[in-house]
Amino acid sequence: MSREQKNYLKKRKRKKLLIVSLQIFLLLFLLGLWQIAANQEWINTFIFSSPNRVIKTILNLHQDGTLYHHIWVTFYETILSFLIGTLLGILIATILWWFDVLAKVLDPYFTVLNSLPKVALGPIILIWFGANIRSIIFMAVLISIVVTILNIYQGFQNVDPQKIKLMKSFRAKKWQICMYLVFPSNFQTIMATLKLNISMCLIGVIMGEFLVSKEGIGYLIMYGSQVFNLNLVISGIALLSIMATFLYLLIQCLEKFFVKKN
Amino acid sequence: MNEILKINHLKKTYHTLEKETVAVKDFSMSLEEGEFIAIVGPSGCGKSTILSILSGLEEKTDGDIFLRDKQIGYMLQTDALFDWLTILDNCLLGLKIKGELTEEKKEYVIALLKKYGLGDFLNSYPNHLSGGMRQRVALIRTLSIKPDILLMDEPFSALDYQSRLTISDDVYNILKEEKKSLIMVTHDIAEAISICSKVIVLSERPCTIKKVFPIHLTNGSTPIENRKTPEFPIYYDQIWKEIDYEP
Numbered sequence: 001m002s003r004e005q006k007n008y009l010k011k012r013k014r015k016k017l018l019i020v021s022l023q024i025f026l027l028l029f030l031l032g033l034w035q036i037a038a039n040q041e042w043i044n045t046f047i048f049s050s051p052n053r054v055i056k057t058i059l060n061l062h063q064d065g066t067l068y069h070h071i072w073v074t075f076y077e078t079i080l081s082f083l084i085g086t087l088l089g090i091l092i093a094t095i096l097w098w099f100d101v102l103a104k105v106l107d108p109y110f111t112v113l114n115s116l117p118k119v120a121l122g123p124i125i126l127i128w129f130g131a132n133i134r135s136i137i138f139m140a141v142l143i144s145i146v147v148t149i150l151n152i153y154q155g156f157q158n159v160d161p162q163k164i165k166l167m168k169s170f171r172a173k174k175w176q177i178c179m180y181l182v183f184p185s186n187f188q189t190i191m192a193t194l195k196l197n198i199s200m201c202l203i204g205v206i207m208g209e210f211l212v213s214k215e216g217i218g219y220l221i222m223y224g225s226q227v228f229n230l231n232l233v234i235s236g237i238a239l240l241s242i243m244a245t246f247l248y249l250l251i252q253c254l255e256k257f258f259v260k261k262n
Numbered sequence: 263m264n265e266i267l268k269i270n271h272l273k274k275t276y277h278t279l280e281k282e283t284v285a286v287k288d289f290s291m292s293l294e295e296g297e298f299i300a301i302v303g304p305s306g307c308g309k310s311t312i313l314s315i316l317s318g319l320e321e322k323t324d325g326d327i328f329l330r331d332k333q334i335g336y337m338l339q340t341d342a343l344f345d346w347l348t349i350l351d352n353c354l355l356g357l358k359i360k361g362e363l364t365e366e367k368k369e370y371v372i373a374l375l376k377k378y379g380l381g382d383f384l385n386s387y388p389n390h391l392s393g394g395m396r397q398r399v400a401l402i403r404t405l406s407i408k409p410d411i412l413l414m415d416e417p418f419s420a421l422d423y424q425s426r427l428t429i430s431d432d433v434y435n436i437l438k439e440e441k442k443s444l445i446m447v448t449h450d451i452a453e454a455i456s457i458c459s460k461v462i463v464l465s466e467r468p469c470t471i472k473k474v475f476p477i478h479l480t481n482g483s484t485p486i487e488n489r490k491t492p493e494f495p496i497y498y499d500q501i502w503k504e505i506d507y508e509p
């Protein structure tokens with residue numbers, strides 16, 4: 001390696017280090033400011049809480065053992081609805097690609113379903129499925145699946161016509177075009193949809209937990225707001241941010257794993 | 263000589279919501295074993311349509327096609343390589359689709375790749391290859407199913423001039439050596455004369471045959487050499503006038 005290249009790499013590394021330290025600094029600064037504002041009583045801690053109180057609340061939850069239960073419930077519901085939404089979504093997109101008449105027939109329904117705010121269906125879902133995990137999963141799947149289907153179907157339709165022609169010139173059957181061409185050429189689309197999906201599912205799960213109000217982080221937030229314990233509400237939000245980041249990283253690892261395998 | 267393909271009064275009409283397009287009005291030709299024929303004509307006159315019908319991608323509207331139990335290989339206008347497959351896997355695609363992927367046939371494809379200068383790239387991906395190499399891969403992918411007749415649709419139009427010349431030589435040598443017959447569509451008159459022994463000139467759409475030029479070059483050899491023969495410019499002139507200057 002030449003000296004110039006080494007210098008260049010060093011520079012890049014330094015810049016990256018700088019950015020990461022600034023990011024951490026910004027977080028600590030905001031937290032610190034919040035804490036000082038609370039200590040100096042610039043803000044009303046009853047409504048705005050403080051980092052100190054949030055940490056205490058989470059420690060309390062840890063001590064009475066409910067913390068991990070709530071985290072686990074939300075995590076489990078998100079992963080479950082993510083799996084169902086993704087697999088079902090890909091399956092339906094494939095069916096639509098296969099039967100284009102069906103796709104044309106269903107097109108207006110998807111458009112309506114896509115623009116409909118799914119929260120509006122919350123009360124009905126609750127009545128249909130009862131106040132339990134099934135309502136939550138249904139809600140999350142409903143929110144994620146429409147986007148999944150539309151995105152992936154569009155990707156399937158955008159496959160290079162020359163490549164389809166090539167497959168046909170070898171007398172490929174439809175399932176072969178699907179397996180050898182349509183799926184692999186849409187790897188990027190599917191991965192992008194997965195990333196979108198996991199956050200959609202988390203949104204759906206939290207909304208479901210608001211409605212069902214039994215367990216999970218969404219329940220903690222709902223409960224906290226009902227008894228006016230804002231410490232609990234903000235702790236819930238903090239936990240959610242951590243979980244959202246974690247889930248995103250999980251999908252990123254999954255992507256890396258698949259890229260390597262290819 | 264042995265006639266392996268005969269087309270009589272081929273006709274093709276496309277139907278769309280807006281209109282009915284007669285792409286091919288009346289097209290006849292025959293191809294003998296080992297013969298190279300070029301089809302030239304104005305763009306949009308129906309050349310690709312003829313190849314699509316021959317390869318079974320489109321239905322003919324009328325006319326007859328006699329094919330003597332011959333396998334057809336179609337090389338498209340773009341290389342259409344799958345960038346998620348290695349060069350070797352790209353070339354094995356046809357065999358895989360047909361369910362004929364045996365060790366022996368795989369060896370044959372590897373041998374072809376090695377023979378034509380792609381031996382070092384069996385496990386590379388298409389985006390590491392130059393345009394000319396990609397075209398050669400596309401050709402070997404077509405050859406993998408051992409076709410007797412090759413159809414090529416403006417196979418080199420995406421390449422720069424220098425690569426076109428080299429790849430024409432490559433393809434010519436490969437096809438002659440593998441003893442294939444060729445029907446090639448092009449808008450490049452020089453390419454047609456230098457590669458083929460017969461040039462069919464088509465009219466504007468709906469296309470019919472305007473004129474057929476048998477090409478005889480003294481001391482003809484490979485395409486690049488053929489361009490230096492004394493008859494070459496004369497044919498060029500004749501064909502060019504036939505295509506362009508008609509009131």
Ligand SMILES: Nc1ncnc2c1ncn2[C@@H]1O[C@H](COP(=O)(O)OP(=O)(O)O)[C@@H](O)[C@H]1O
Nearest residue numbers: 276277278283285305306307308309310311312
């Ligand atoms: N699938 C199709 N449907 C309707 N019209 C078509 C179709 N394919 C080609 N055409 C029309 O047929 C004519 C001939 O097309 P083509 O064979 O591609 O011409 P060329 O290859 O000589 O440029 C064009 O006018 C084109 O618009």
Ligand SMILES: [Mg+2]
Nearest residue numbers: 309310311415
């Ligand atoms: Mg064409």
